[in-house]
Amino acid sequence: MEDYKNILVIRMSSLGDIIHTLPTLYALRKNWPQARIVWAVHPQFKPVLPGKPYIDDMVCVEERRLLYPPYWYTLRKRLHSYHFDLSLDLQGWAKSAVVALCSGATRRVGYGELAEGSRLVSKMLIGPHCHGNLVERYLDTVRALGGTTDTVAFPLPDLGAATQATAAVMQQDGIGETYVVAVPGARWALKEWPLPQWRELLRRITAQGMPVVLLGSKADGPKGEYLRREVPSPYLRDYIGKTTILEMMAIIRGASLFISADTGPLHAANALQRPLIALFGTTGAARSAPYHGGDKQHIQVLISPTARADARHPKIKDPDCMRQITVDRVWEAYEQSRRKFRF
Structure with missing residues (x-):
């Protein structure tokens, strides 16, 4: 070497x-x-x-x-x-x-x-x-290059200051230690789970009295507006476009569960070892799903039945691919996570 x-x-x-x-x-x-x-x-x-x-x-x-x-x-x-x-x-x-x-x-x-x-x-x-x-x-x-890779680890930045900043805001919004993070957006639209399905899922979750925090970039602002309008619950909080990257990561680190399609925050949640539900269809799960290295206790990956195992952008361009992941299927995964991680 x-x-x-x-x-x-x-x-x-x-x-x-x-x-x-x-x-x-x-x-x-x-x-x-x-x-x-x-x-x-x-x-x-x-x-x-x-x-x-x-x-x-x-x-x-x-x-x-x-x-x-x-x-x-x-x-x-x-x-x-x-x-x-x-x-x-x-x-x-x-x-x-x-x-x-x-x-x-x-x-x-x-x-x-x-x-x-x-x-x-x-x-x-x-x-x-x-x-x-x-x-x-x-x-x-x-x-x-001749090196060894015996340990797979994700070195991350210090989130201390971001955690303090977000904790004050979340406390003011009535969000305690137990909450779910949902990210409805993605870098390109074909990777996204449809908003009507998000609406139904979030209605079910908030009906249980479970707080849900929406996260994402400023470009996803209209998605947050839609979900606020369609899920009129005091348990839904929209922080889309209102956090820095480190603040977003701090909120994810404190979450009891994270749910999204294949997007940056999903992989941040995995690096932070949070329980997560990942929705895949237009990108290949074999290539891009959250890495687990054999320890996948915190990971549930739901793959569209119409997806190919080796799918990767731009091979899958079917606008209905992600729609094939039903609300009932995600709800079942959510309930499994609640039982497993006791939140």
Whole structure:
């Protein structure tokens, strides 16, 4: 195993994808404890990353400016100051290839699915999990470099301040220690469970007197408005677009149960070891479902009957795929979680 001194990790977005790569960060630190590890990230996702001892520094890369070659010179100057002997591209797109090229690293490698010409910049590393879960696929890069991955862990940022900030708001809204988090949105619409089905599920949950907290990005605001209107319960609280990433993670960490389709907060909930119900159809559960490493006591994955086992974007474009996961099926999973985790 080569003794790398300065390592650049490139995974600039998005929330779920960064969460998927955190076990690789953990493995890098365990295998190269003395190395300086720098992470290239888009500014909005910087809060998701842990600090020391896992990451020594972060380089914020402005996505829009990557379109303009003059910015490459600025980026090159910043990255060359670290004298990288290894860059690890876990994004595999043209924009990450630009960062790898500007890094000046003496060895440039990347996860097997290098696309958009990125394989012209970095060497592909492919391991035995090339058709498996994303976490294991990313870990294959460490294995290919000669490292070991005996422990899979998700190093996360400190949520202390965010927990204090959200606790005050939630207490004022009458939310105690027991509540369910629901995320109705996703990065692309075909991954979402239909709102009428969310409406029926949330009516059932809140009818039991169980508080439900809605979370999501500002773009999901209309979904929150719809559900507030259609589920007129004092037990439903809409925090969509009203939290930072760390505040959202703090709320998830305190939840008794998390429910969503394949979206970033789902993978944050898994990293935080919260009981969860994951709804899959248009993306392949074999590839993208919450990683469990053999311990899946807290995870229930419900897959649409019309989905393919190896489905991944953009192979499944059926707008009815997610609709095939019925409310009764999710309700049964919810009731199982209540009995199992006693909330």
